[in-house]
Amino acid sequence: MKKLVILSGSGISQESGLKTFRDMGGLWENYDVTEVATPEAWERDPELVLRFYNERRKQLFDAKPNGGHRGIAELEQWFDVHVITQNVDNLHERAGSTKVTHLHGELMKARSTIDSYLIYELEHWQLKLGDLCEKGSQLRPHIVWFGEAVPEIPRAIGIVQQADILVVIGTSLAVYPAASLVNYVKKGTPIFVVDPNRPEVYNENVTYIEKKAEIGVKILKEELEKLN
Structure with missing residues (x-):
């Protein structure tokens, strides 16, 4: 896989x-x-x-997981999926994703x-x-509050370095160090960016899907079928 x-x-x-x-x-x-x-x-x-x-x-x-969350979870049928999220909610897990790394902590934990x-x-x-x-x-x-270290970043870098495909969804790529993760993909790795505001990724292998997550993930699935 x-x-x-x-x-x-x-x-x-x-x-x-x-x-x-x-x-x-x-x-x-x-x-x-x-x-x-x-x-x-x-x-x-x-x-x-x-x-x-x-x-x-x-x-x-x-709140309930939306079609974007559920669509990502469904991708586990065809890929070894690992979600790295800047979000502190548990909607990825509730949608069925089994490998989730939270960069900025978890709201349902103390x-x-x-x-x-x-x-x-x-x-x-x-x-x-x-x-x-x-x-x-x-x-x-x-x-993880403003001004605090992000302890999961080294782990996240290791995950991105092993990626065969990278997908960026619903992030402006303006918050660091999370935004720097796209720079750690292996050369030649396909990157898909799902966001109506088209955050720029400076890589020659980028495909932009300028839609919100729920619709964009459906289009993403079609694109991924071509690679699998």
């Missing part, structure tokens, strides 16, 4: 009704959204930060503030002050 690597961004989740930071117009309840997604914000007002992510989590409970290896699955949308890890420290969202 050929190794198909999918790099997905907020555009695909937006089609399931999830708001992106851009959708919020930069503001959330009169706060700059970047100000509720930084280590400094956590130190200054952890209750506000928890409330922000509780709202995101509550929204996720009501982690210890004193031991980053202590990570817990959340079964509900609310995380509160006073919710503690087994070592007695406050739990925080398992999210």
Whole structure:
């Protein structure tokens, strides 16, 4: 089976009704959204930060995977598919994708503030002050905030380097280091970009599908049939 690597961004989740930071117009309840997604914000007002992510989590409970998510999961019938996502939601998994790497963390998980290896699955949308890890420290969202390192990047680079085909879906390729992943494909690797806004990829083997994810993945399947 050929190794198909999918790099997905907020555009695909937006089609399931999830708001992106851009959708919020930069503001959330009169706060700059970047100000509720930084280590400094956590130190200054952890209750506000928890409330922000509780709202995101509550929204996720009501969201469902769309045709784009489901179409990617279905590709596992013909390819060894690995999804690398910039999204913190679990819609890829809920659609049936079995290999998903989250670059920016996971909304449905919390982690210890004193031991980053202590990570817990959340079964509900609310995380509160006073919710503690087994070592007695406050739990925080398992999210990579602005200004923090992206620990999954080395793993993601290794996955992209092994790709026989790379697909970019629903991302502007403007957020680093995630955007740099397209530079790690082997020479000659076919790249498909599914996005109505056509983010530029400087590679001679790029095919652009200028559609939203749900429609674009259907077209992608037809293109991939020619390669398989």
